[in-house]
Amino acid sequence: MRYLFAFLRKNNIFFLFLFLEIIAIVLMTKNRTFTGSVILNSTSQFSGSLNKSYSGIIDYFDLKKTNDLLVQENAYLKNSIIQINNNYNTIIPPDTIYQYIVAKVISNSVHKADNYLMLDKGKRHGIKIDMPIISDQGIVGSVVAVSENFCSVMSVLHKDSKISAKIKKSNQLANILWDNMDYQRGTLADIPSHIDLRVGDTIISSGHSLIYPEGIMIGIVENYNTRTGSSLNSAVIKFSTDFNSLKYVYAVQNSRLEEMLLLKEEVEND
Amino acid sequence: MTRHIIINLFRFIILVLLQIFVFNHFQLMGFINPYVYILFILLLPLETPRWLLLFLGFILGYVIDYFSHSIGINIFSTVLVAYLRPVFIQYVIPKLEPGPDVSISIKQIGFNSFLTYTGILVFIHHITLFYLEIFRISYFFTTLKNAILSSIFTIILILISQYLFYSRKK
Missing domain, CATH: 2.40.10.340 (Rod shape-determining protein MreC, domain 1)
Incomplete structure (x- = not known):
């Protein structure tokens, strides 16, 4: 026990450092799980x-x-x-x-x-x-x-945002994600591969999530490449909103x- | 002693205000975000005890987090810099003896030592901060690039501030 105290006293700065960093880590993980309450x-x-x-x-x-x-x-x-x-x-x-x-x-x-x-x-x-x-x-x-x-x-x-969207001309559902670090572009994911999607198609909100009303403009398809062999494709869309x-x-x-x-x-x- | 406290309190307030109102909104080419507030830790007097350094780092990080919609990431990286600061002072400027008139500035320790000292600590701070913010391995290289370019920008701003505020004193 005496050695433990001596050890703690000798390295007290290091333990203080560790203690403060652990508080920071706890705050960080809390922030990730209960975003709302901490914000x-x-x-x-x-x-x-x-x-x-x-x-x-x-x-x-x-x-x-x-x-x-x-x-x-x-x-x-x-x-x-x-x-x-x-x-x-x-x-x-x-x-x-x-x-x-x-x-x-x-x-x-x-x-x-x-x-x-x-x-x-x-x-x-x-x-x-x-x-x-x-x-x-x-x-x-x-x-x-x-x-x-x-x-x-x-x-x-x-990076946790996910919006239920649809392709305006065909009413097909897909999801909007954002993970590419570019504030002008997002990803339209989960597009069934049989859908005919063209560059320039309009994407609007589907209204299915009960959060967003139906028909709010989201963006325009900028780039779409079908991959053979996968049943769900994704496309790059340009947001209509200038977030900046x-x-x-x-x-x-x-x-x-x-x-x-x-x-x-x-x-x-x- | 009192003079030191007043100067540092003043510097704390100015840097926090600059960070939350100017540099948090600042984005050159879409990805350069300087975090100049770390200068407060770098410029604290030499004789500051280590426990005080850590607590000041914690408070500074908390205040910045509070105003920039993030919790914990600025605390973590600022406390890390506050912990490592004495180690680098020992290596970069070993001859510097603590005294009432000794402060860390280009005038006192020379351009090269100052650049090495700020450079290393700013890099450590920015890289920790950027990776904690992204928290994903898939953007490893983009994040590294953003962290390095932002660090360089912060270092340039720090050097400019040195010439602005310390050149008049002898």
Whole structure:
């Protein structure tokens, strides 16, 4: 026992080092399993408001670009109204399942292996965990943690992200993954090999995961090579969303989500 | 003594702010992310006890993690650098005797020693950090390339800061 104490005392710096590193490792492994709960820490009021005031300063430099984007979206919406008016008699009453909450991006990253965004809307504004986030250009991510005034969003650019997608022209299902360290491109995996997929085809969300509504733009097929002998292929897609310049995004509130989840649970329990 | 504490506290705050507001958003060619905050550990006074070095490394890593959506990875690599620092000081600048006016800077220890000392520790820090962040073996070479290029960029920034802040003093 005496030798043990002497040994500990002699190497106390090394053991302190080991102790601190073990704390770091424990924190890291926790982060990988319960991403949401730990990230909630950084959604807390202090870092949130600090990031918010920073983005308030930086925003002035991007005003012109933001303006251009808004004008573009405005034009697109105007066109849609004209189309709806033209088809007014034939159109089915628009469904009001989805409501949009506008949020501003106050911090964002695209160059890490796991990317997150922070938005300036939280519980108070109706944001809930798992809520999908989209931009006018396409898909962005889903909420993983909420505090009173802020929320953390797991970007599509995350190695655990997996989105149920479909090929617009054929309605065939596949999955969107991101693992290539390039914030402009993702992988469309699990494509059945009999599908006729061409470069330039549009990929949209399938709505099957119950997170994202159906028909949100994801991207365009950029490269597709079929391998002989395998039944599932993958393709490279270019995201329609420019993750690096996100300023304003929408959180999508699905008013019938609870009903849908309940039904799904009922079926699974039987 | 008090002067040392004030200078280092000031340096801590400045480096953390620079890291979270400037360099975390900084990406040259899409993959160069300098982690300049490690300079705080490198420039601590020579007579800093080792246990204090480790604790300061832990606190610095924690603060950076807290603001950059990551938990643990900055703590791990910063504590590692804080642990290895005295070892490299011994090898790179063996003649340097601790004293009240002795600090680690280009002026005091010369360009070559300073470059070797910062170079090695920045490389260790960046490589640990980048591999912990990716946590996958499939991107071994991409990660290595990103870590090395980012280290070089960090070292250049550190050298520039040395000439900016220490050239006026004699």
